[in-house]
Amino acid sequence: MTSQTTGQRTGSAGGDQREGEVFDLGYRHYDGPRGGRGTAFTAVYADGIRSVLGLGRGAAAKLMPGLFCLLVLGPALFIISVAGFILSFGGDTDDIELFRHEDYYGFTFVILLLFAAVVGPALLSPDRRNSVLALYAVRPLKSLDYAIARWLAFLTIAMAFTIVPQALLYTSFVLSDSSPWGYFKDHGRDLSAIFAVGLILAAFMTSLAMAAASLTTRRAFASASVIAFIFITAAIGGFGGEILTSDQDRQAYREAGNVGEDEVQAPDGDAAHYMYLLVLPDTMIGGVSRWTFGTRAHFPIAPWYSAAVIAVVITGAFGIMVFRYRKLGG
Amino acid sequence: MPALLSARNITKLYGSTVALHDVTLDVEEGTTGLLGANGAGKSTLMTLFLGIIRPTSGDFRVFGEDGNDPVQAHRLIGYSPEYECLPPNVSATEFTTHMARVSGLPRTEARTRATDVLRHVGLDEERYRSMGTYSTGMKQRAKLAQAIVHGPQLVLLDEPTAGLDPAGRLEMLELIARTSNEFGISMLISSHLMGDIERTCERIIVLEAGGLLEQGNVSAYTTDTETLVLEFDEGIEAVAAALANKGIAATSEGRSLLVEDASQEDLDTIRDAIVETGAYLHRLAPRAHTLSDIFRRSAS
Known part of the structure; x- marks a missing residue:
């Protein structure tokens, strides 16, 4: 079968006229290289990224990712502008605590939660709903490849959401310092912390969104489930902890003066305070994030408990997705 | 030359329901029609050969290899299911290119072939439109396109004329026959319509209530x-x-x-x-x- 007939020149008249070429553009047999599982996996992963960002889809599909990008970057850009503004007037930003990395992660948590809830399910739910999985099932993929490639695709975008604003902030802190090298030497640890927390937070949100998406073919249900999971566990943890803490303990804790009154949770050694670990935003940001950045967690629970809870959520949610996609198609 | 697909004493049970019972058959090169009423076991047989489901008992081979590990075979197989399976918010070009990539083709080759195959199936002008806006006939063509874009040796088409009017059916069958003849792609085509099989296929397999009723050359039946x-x-x-x-x-x-x-x-x-x-x-x-x-x- 001829694939292309090139060089069949037609427009020969005129020296500077462009010469035409005739191509046979029909379907033809394929004898070229064929990749295996790796190529297929990469293709599903790349399509996942395009799908999250709305590339190759209509303008409406790009709206949400664009909006969330602006939301997550906005404050970082604002802080950088303020620093730039102060510097341009000869001011000194060294003594101004503009925004610490761990605090920025508190903000990222909220935006990434909404992003994961709204956009994340698009990676799994529609393919199951529209029966596209049957077409993946007859490609050179093993059963779990599809789900894991999708999971990694969202993780990649989620990590961009967590780390890019932090990297911008860090760069601006370094550059705006009177001694950039000094700042870099003093805050070198922040870089690894930024990466570690960014990865954990991204994995946390990705797993939640993908677990929810694997349980329903309706994106809206998946979105609502992600938000509901965070709120319901927080409500159980908050109220449960509150109820289980005795007035005596509360008083004792207050007197111990470890933290301000607003943040009183429960005294050390009381079983009640473990309930508070279910308030996942606190566990993630107050526990894991602050611990990683070397600042004190604001509740009196050993930080590895927080890390363990987050690890359990990530593993459990990932496990749900794996269970749901153990068989592709069929 | 071994059969492209072969089944030996295949039985598939869903609980107490018998989907296939002791089926032994071969699918050879060329076009083979899989004929049977709804529920005769046509789709079950196809999904079994594709490795999507496992038989309850019996052996089956795909390209001469044990069918239970189908990843390698999937590089050379195309499939279009009976039901709708196209994402509505994606264009045919985007989707067909993606499916070619997932089948293992290099990026540039995938893109070129997607364009060529969509033109081949008659979706030239419409290929940049979201597939959710397509008519049933266009969707059937897009399904065929994704099944052949990677240049497979064998394509399984489950009820490719479903939902089409008589004129549309004829066009689709003509397209399938042309694709098979010109490009040497073997096809297994299921249908509950005798006319479809007669018009397109060289060989026929007839299933009835999960059992094999007949198999042989269409011409042998009609001339003998x-x-x-x-x-x-x-x-x-x-x-x-x-x-x-x-x-x-x-x-x-x-x-x-x-x-x-x-x-x-x-x-x-x-x-x-x-x-x-x-x-x-x-x-x-x-x-x-x-x-x-x-x-x-x-x-x-």
């Missing part, structure tokens, strides 16, 4: 079982009586007598009977059976 049509202007009754005397069964259909599977001696006897009775013969011609005649007869 020929009907001789004798059309008379007058004297048909006399000829009918003469043939009955000579032991040849003939059924009357209007002005014609029909004789099934006439041998060479039968032809001589028929000629003599016409001469003897002096009937006016208008036309004498063989008529190949349609598959539906054959199966109607075997059913009765």
